[in-house]
Amino acid sequence: MLGMEGDLLKGHLDAIVLAALAGEAAHGYAVIEAIRRRSGGVFNLPEGTVYPALHRLEKAGAVNSDWTTAPSGRRRRVYTLTPQGRAALDRHRDVWRAFAEAVERVMADAGDGGGNGGGVADQPPPAAGAP
Amino acid sequence: MLGMEGDLLKGHLDAIVLAALAGEAAHGYAVIEAIRRRSGGVFNLPEGTVYPALHRLEKAGAVNSDWTTAPSGRRRRVYTLTPQGRAALDRHRDVWRAFAEAVERVMADAGDGGGNGGGVADQPPPAAGAP
DNA sequence: CTTGACACCTAGTGAAACTAGGCTTAGTGA
């Protein structure tokens, strides 16, 4: 995942893949491309990430797949959101919203340091110290 | 992490812990409480998550810790952001912003399905089919 | 025929949060 360090995406991948298919059905490569384009190039997901996700989602009933032939003659496996998948995407959106808001609330308070009273360090004379 | 499934928090924890300390120094329990309160109860982090994070951040030079005695007589290990930790928090905020925006862009496009032309399924007569 | 792009697949790996305990200490109630 270029430009993004660590495991930021973990737990969000299924939602992102489902969202990529919400507009219209697409084959694997197109899903990857759609995610990259929509994210402004932030999410550049490896195939090894996306295909297992698609398989997982298909197994879970969130997407269906059909082999088709592109105008070029190439075989493609096209994935389509199921009604169940759409419902799952709606839930994912709610979860994301709640999650993002929670993160922003934690991050945002940082600057003012006021009005949160409790839970803070009492700084009386240092005691015995560490073990 | 109550109410949050899977690994949504992965990759974001350090940022959240640093942000919890940005206002003022705090001991472990207070960090946990601050995160829970600020997140509106969304992030209810286990001690086994937060303490290793604090230790990790201390080892990395982002926080310092000192043993103190609360008014009650209890020993507490109070953590304080270092200048390095503040700089790291700023970076984390930037990364979060970019990440969140990318996710929202991917999620938001879902509804319209228009204007993205390429990369979509060609649906001519189904070909030979799967292997 | 060779090469590169398209298209798909997957076992194994590693990172990071969480589980599952465990210990210590001060306050409270019986």
Added chain:
DNA sequence: TCACTAAGCCTAGTTTCACTAGGTGTCAAG
């Protein structure tokens, strides 16, 4: 005084999930 609870801290082992590292097949162009 004793038992229990809450505060406070610690950590090895486990689980989860994205990514790495390959690998195969097909089609078009040179």
